[in-house]
Amino acid sequence: MRDVQEQRHIYYDRDLKIEAYNLSGIVQKFPNHFHDFYVIGFVEGGKRHLWCKGDEYDLTAGDLILFNPRDNHCCAPINGEILDYRAVNIEAGVMRQAVKEITGRDYLPHFRQNVIYQSDIAQSVAELYNVILYQAPKMKKEEAYFFLLEQVLQEYAEPFDEADIPEPKPEIKILCSYIEAHFSENIMLDCLAAKVNFSKSYLLRSFTKQVGVSPYRYLQNIRLERAKKYLEEGIAPVAAACMAGFADQSHFTNFFKEYTGVTPKQYQRIFVKEPGDGK
Structure with a gap:
């Protein structure tokens, strides 16, 4: 019997126009699905088995997760371990605007990897989540937001139009x-x-x-x-x-x-x- 209380929190920041998402104490299995937005998240605690676009990953605390819009994925607990997870969800139009601010180019990015094990960027996700949760001044939120995106864009993304992505017939x-x-x-x-x-x-x-x-x-x-x-x-x-x-x-x-x-x-x-x- 678990003595950890399950918590589910989601916040919308009107300055940044993004969602901040937190699940803790969760053992729920999530079925195969996709989103119409970008997801940048990380495992804060627990272990998860993730299936994404035909590949499989065993995730632990500190692992970074990157989902493009329409990346199909599902996950389940490993050995019944509870999940602590934080993420930010960014709609495509909002992402495009931020990318133009950062790079000076007008494009939608494509994440080349869905999982980065033990990534330092996880701390940047946590920082952005916290400034949204505690309603920090707009400037502080923007700093955390752009700092996170700049890291991800530099290391793990390319313009969507330049990515080699198989398309349906x-x-x-x-x-x-x-x-x-x-x-x-x-x-x-x-x-x-x-x-x-x-x-x-x-x-x-x-x-x-x-x-x-x-x-x-x-x-x-x-x-x-x-x-x-x-x-x-x-x-x-x-x-x-x-x-x-x-x-x-x-x-x-x-x-x-x-x-x-x-x-x-x-x-x-x-x-x-x-x-x-x-x-």
């Missing part, structure tokens, strides 16, 4: 676009297969291999990202669930927590309260 791109446009509808596998003249079996194999997640998992991820936007706009969770295509509120809440580590209400709260106003 045209047929799979058509399916992705269709799912993104019709996420709130009851999309059937027969419909997807007919659009590209694939058998259902071949579609499942091809889509999962090229995208990293199955068509249904892709749909659920798109729905989740849309629901998060609705919550950020102040739309009630029950309405956000319906608008995003989830069957019911209970399913939405369970799914949201399974993928993000927090409930829809906890997530929405960060956009109506300043960091530190309540946990």
Whole structure:
């Protein structure tokens, strides 16, 4: 029986326009999924087995994690150890603006590595998290933010357009676009297969291999990202669930927590309260 209290905190900084994220005392397994934003995080305590884009890693305290938008990943505890984890989430538009400030060039970066073992940069992530949590002056937050990004960009990133990234074939791109446009509808596998003249079996194999997640998992991820936007706009969770295509509120809440580590209400709260106003 664990005597460590589970805690889940997420804050939104309106000056930097980024999220600061902390999970502690967690044994939850996170299923295969992706984000539409960049993630820079580190393991503060515990051990985790991470699967990311077909590669596997055993993570321990001090290991840095870098996710590009749409990098599919999942993780699970090792030997039941609890996880302490901190991260900052940066939307693509916000990242592009920061990169231009730092490099003088207008581009989106691509992280070449997803895991850097025992990285000194982990301390910079912790510093940025702390100045956001304690509502430091804007100048101090900006210093911590740009210092962190400059380190990561110099050592582990390249312009996205210059990166050698395998892309899905045209047929799979058509399916992705269709799912993104019709996420709130009851999309059937027969419909997807007919659009590209694939058998259902071949579609499942091809889509999962090229995208990293199955068509249904892709749909659920798109729905989740849309629901998060609705919550950020102040739309009630029950309405956000319906608008995003989830069957019911209970399913939405369970799914949201399974993928993000927090409930829809906890997530929405960060956009109506300043960091530190309540946990």
